[in-house]
Amino acid sequence: MAESVPDVHDRDEAEIEFGRIVAFSDGVFTIAITLLVLSLEIPPGGDLSELLSERAEQFFAYFLSFAVTARFWLAHHRFYGLVQRFDRRLVTLNFVYLSFVALLPFTTELIGDYSDDPLGVAIYAGCLAILSLAFLSQTYHAYGAGLVREDALPYRRRFTGPPSWIGVIIFGGSIPLALISPTLAVLTWLLMFVAGRWVRDRASGLSAPG
Amino acid sequence: MAESVPDVHDRDEAEIEFGRIVAFSDGVFTIAITLLVLSLEIPPGGDLSELLSERAEQFFAYFLSFAVTARFWLAHHRFYGLVQRFDRRLVTLNFVYLSFVALLPFTTELIGDYSDDPLGVAIYAGCLAILSLAFLSQTYHAYGAGLVREDALPYRRRFTGPPSWIGVIIFGGSIPLALISPTLAVLTWLLMFVAGRWVRDRASGLSAPG
Amino acid sequence: MAESVPDVHDRDEAEIEFGRIVAFSDGVFTIAITLLVLSLEIPPGGDLSELLSERAEQFFAYFLSFAVTARFWLAHHRFYGLVQRFDRRLVTLNFVYLSFVALLPFTTELIGDYSDDPLGVAIYAGCLAILSLAFLSQTYHAYGAGLVREDALPYRRRFTGPPSWIGVIIFGGSIPLALISPTLAVLTWLLMFVAGRWVRDRASGLSAPG
Amino acid sequence: MAESVPDVHDRDEAEIEFGRIVAFSDGVFTIAITLLVLSLEIPPGGDLSELLSERAEQFFAYFLSFAVTARFWLAHHRFYGLVQRFDRRLVTLNFVYLSFVALLPFTTELIGDYSDDPLGVAIYAGCLAILSLAFLSQTYHAYGAGLVREDALPYRRRFTGPPSWIGVIIFGGSIPLALISPTLAVLTWLLMFVAGRWVRDRASGLSAPG
Numbered sequence: 001m002a003e004s005v006p007d008v009h010d011r012d013e014a015e016i017e018f019g020r021i022v023a024f025s026d027g028v029f030t031i032a033i034t035l036l037v038l039s040l041e042i043p044p045g046g047d048l049s050e051l052l053s054e055r056a057e058q059f060f061a062y063f064l065s066f067a068v069t070a071r072f073w074l075a076h077h078r079f080y081g082l083v084q085r086f087d088r089r090l091v092t093l094n095f096v097y098l099s100f101v102a103l104l105p106f107t108t109e110l111i112g113d114y115s116d117d118p119l120g121v122a123i124y125a126g127c128l129a130i131l132s133l134a135f136l137s138q139t140y141h142a143y144g145a146g147l148v149r150e151d152a153l154p155y156r157r158r159f160t161g162p163p164s165w166i167g168v169i170i171f172g173g174s175i176p177l178a179l180i181s182p183t184l185a186v187l188t189w190l191l192m193f194v195a196g197r198w199v200r201d202r203a204s205g206l207s208a209p210g
Numbered sequence: 211m212a213e214s215v216p217d218v219h220d221r222d223e224a225e226i227e228f229g230r231i232v233a234f235s236d237g238v239f240t241i242a243i244t245l246l247v248l249s250l251e252i253p254p255g256g257d258l259s260e261l262l263s264e265r266a267e268q269f270f271a272y273f274l275s276f277a278v279t280a281r282f283w284l285a286h287h288r289f290y291g292l293v294q295r296f297d298r299r300l301v302t303l304n305f306v307y308l309s310f311v312a313l314l315p316f317t318t319e320l321i322g323d324y325s326d327d328p329l330g331v332a333i334y335a336g337c338l339a340i341l342s343l344a345f346l347s348q349t350y351h352a353y354g355a356g357l358v359r360e361d362a363l364p365y366r367r368r369f370t371g372p373p374s375w376i377g378v379i380i381f382g383g384s385i386p387l388a389l390i391s392p393t394l395a396v397l398t399w400l401l402m403f404v405a406g407r408w409v410r411d412r413a414s415g416l417s418a419p420g
Numbered sequence: 421m422a423e424s425v426p427d428v429h430d431r432d433e434a435e436i437e438f439g440r441i442v443a444f445s446d447g448v449f450t451i452a453i454t455l456l457v458l459s460l461e462i463p464p465g466g467d468l469s470e471l472l473s474e475r476a477e478q479f480f481a482y483f484l485s486f487a488v489t490a491r492f493w494l495a496h497h498r499f500y501g502l503v504q505r506f507d508r509r510l511v512t513l514n515f516v517y518l519s520f521v522a523l524l525p526f527t528t529e530l531i532g533d534y535s536d537d538p539l540g541v542a543i544y545a546g547c548l549a550i551l552s553l554a555f556l557s558q559t560y561h562a563y564g565a566g567l568v569r570e571d572a573l574p575y576r577r578r579f580t581g582p583p584s585w586i587g588v589i590i591f592g593g594s595i596p597l598a599l600i601s602p603t604l605a606v607l608t609w610l611l612m613f614v615a616g617r618w619v620r621d622r623a624s625g626l627s628a629p630g
Numbered sequence: 631m632a633e634s635v636p637d638v639h640d641r642d643e644a645e646i647e648f649g650r651i652v653a654f655s656d657g658v659f660t661i662a663i664t665l666l667v668l669s670l671e672i673p674p675g676g677d678l679s680e681l682l683s684e685r686a687e688q689f690f691a692y693f694l695s696f697a698v699t700a701r702f703w704l705a706h707h708r709f710y711g712l713v714q715r716f717d718r719r720l721v722t723l724n725f726v727y728l729s730f731v732a733l734l735p736f737t738t739e740l741i742g743d744y745s746d747d748p749l750g751v752a753i754y755a756g757c758l759a760i761l762s763l764a765f766l767s768q769t770y771h772a773y774g775a776g777l778v779r780e781d782a783l784p785y786r787r788r789f790t791g792p793p794s795w796i797g798v799i800i801f802g803g804s805i806p807l808a809l810i811s812p813t814l815a816v817l818t819w820l821l822m823f824v825a826g827r828w829v830r831d832r833a834s835g836l837s838a839p840g
Contacts, residue, residue, distance in 0.1 A: 020287060027240035030657035040736045044743035048750055066729040077650060099276040106250045113254035120258055230497060237450035309486040316460045323464035330468055440707060447660035519696045526670045533674035540678055
């Protein structure tokens with residue numbers, strides 16, 4: 001009887017097959033990245049060239065968010081390839097993480113419309129900083145609670161060491177910067193796509209975005 | 211010839227592979243949870259801080275529905291991990307269930323816009339009460355018709371006993387409450403995230419949301 | 421060299437793995453059924469009970485289309501479980517079919533808004549009649565070109581015989597009826613959910629919707 | 631320790647399982663093709679027959695984009711069936727490619743609304759020309775870097791030879807044409823669906839769209 005199983009928590013968690021959790025996460029990523037396109041909208045019946053040039057920032061936001069989402073997915077993907085088991089907390093942390101992944105079409109529309117507004121830029125940066133933190137909370141917990149595969153132990157520093165904090169530092173650090181210059185804050189985000197490689201080469205390790 | 215197969219119903223149901231039904235359900239969950247973001251919309255060209263503070267309830271509704279959907283998915287997921295076979299009725303009940311899962315982006319938008327309206331809160335609660343009932347109808351039918359795996363028989367009470375009625379009780383019970391105080395009704399929903407554990411510890415069983 | 425392979429068409433088709441085609445079809449079905457919810461929209465800041473009662477037809481349209489899509493998916497699913505190989509034509513016919521499956525969120529919104537308009541009802545019926553025909557074209561072709569599994573040959577009448585024409589007859593037949601009475605036309609669609617069983621019991625075969 | 635693994639790049643890339651990348655791509659395709667329907671919108675409460683006839687181009691755009699997306703998916707699908715390994719560059723090129731696949735619902739809406747506008751037609755053609763180029767960049771790189779299966783080597787000309795350039799030529803070539811006659815430019819796109827077969831028969835090879 002379930003009622004008398006002492007370690008019922010573990011059993012419960014074992015029942016939810018690991019692959020389904022990862023497939024669910026992949027699904028949220030795929031849908032969120034494809035919904036980014038909804039942030040682009042051209043009203044019918046206007047002067048097209050004018051409408052398009054007014055929306056240059058929306059197109060920039062689309063491609064930026066596409067690249068950011070792709071990087072977060074690659075990191076999530078790589079990390080979960082090393083995870084062997086999971087517990088209730090890892091599942092919860094992953095759902096918190098996914099709730100910010102699914103938010104990306106909204107924040108992308110926001111920054112496309114409010115790219116000159118310090119608040120718009122700060123919210124976009126803030127959501128990505130939280131996303132980066134929610135990812136780190138998973139890697140720290142998985143390594144701490146012994147949920148990773150044995151052959152993944154050597155990669156611990158890569159997923160929890162200084163290079164893994166790049167996303168938090170860049171996006172978190174750009175929040176105060178946004179209040180001074182929104183444009184400058186946006187530009188620092190692009191560092192994410194070069195910083196990873198730079199830090200990695202320096203540390204001879206591999207950085208994970210966020 | 212199909213025409214002379216006596217037990218053609220069973221055969222028919224066997225043809226629809228079980229895994230596809232579950233994958234279809236997972237797909238609806240993944241898409242519905244990612245479409246929740248569509249309930250968040252900020253018109254361009256306004257005072258952003260004002261627009262955001264006016265929409266505080268929308269953000270609350272987004273994260274609430276994300277958490278609720280995640281819990282329903284975990285319960286569905288766990289239960290279907292124990293199901294071995296299915297019949298026409300289980301498939302039908304599952305589609306009724308999914309039609310209310312797919313409704314979540316709508317009800318989330320509704321409660322984000324009408325969080326102070328007793329009717330808005332009652333509709334949200336009503337849809338989740340129906341969703342909870344539609345889940346229970348599956349667990350009761352599957353256990354009653356012998357569709358679960360043999361090693362899942364000890365978990366019967368968990369999926370059909372009192373703890374499994376928590377979702378129906380909380381969401382159904384909040385409907386009359388919403389007519390008195392919408393805010394209080396919303397607060398009772400949060401019980402769902404603590405009640406499960408409380409009842410489980412009490413009964414030494416595991417509760418399933420809804 | 422590809423250039424000298426004589427039967428290059430077959431090879432080409434073999435390269436596209438069958439499972440991916442089916443997964444792609446399932447994906448379109450899952451997304452289309454979940455996007456049906458977009459046909460439901462309540463503007464913020466109005467009298468909610470009035471707005472809802474004005475939209476009763478939209479809710480009816482949502483649940484009708486959900487049930488219709490589920491039935492079409494089950495039929496597609498069952499049939500493709502019997503298909504062993506595919507050729508270029510089957511893939512093309514399937515894409516034509518899917519282009520009308522993906523149209524369902526649009527036609528559902530249309531009939532929710534124009535349920536009293538003969539044209540709105542006729543378009544909805546017309547799209548489902550085409551969908552039914554596009555499904556039949558696949559079953560006829562697959563059986564005619566020998567693409568089904570050997571053990572599926574006895575089911576030929578089920579997928580190409582009179583019962584399989586129910587969808588075409590009901591939806592096609594309701595088009596002229598819609599010009600006289602849109603409401604009556606809508607009611608005949610509900611026959612689809614009882615007719616299948618009735619014809620099947622009569623023929624001792626199993627009908628496929630569409 | 632990760633820090634001392636010399637060939638860490640390869641290892642890193644190996645960790646991201648190949649199947650997931652392909653599944654991710656398939657997901658983006660499936661969602662994008664199903665979101666095409668969002669380009670069709672009929673406002674409620676108007677003269678339906680008039681509203682529909684005004685939107686004839688939108689329906690044409692929907693079915694055209696559905697067919698185009700299907701062809702691109704088939705080509706992507708066939709090609710990745712031959713790929714054995716991948717490196718960082720192939721993943722990056724694939725994401726660039728997918729960012730234009732995910733753009734299709736937007737460009738489809740654009741050309742549905744601006745089918746008479748040279749700029750609207752040129753943008754649609756331009757996006758598909760870039761998409762075709764982004765596909766070619768993957769096939770060239772995969773063959774150049776030895777990432778394809780050994781038995782796929784004979785197909786090199788098919789994926790990198792003249793027939794593989796059809797998409798770039800048709801869509802790229804229609805951009806200047808659009809400035810003279812938008813309608814003529816749209817008509818040339820239909821060549822894509824016949825040109826493939828024609829060139830293939832001529833070369834006794836198989837063309838890949840784009």
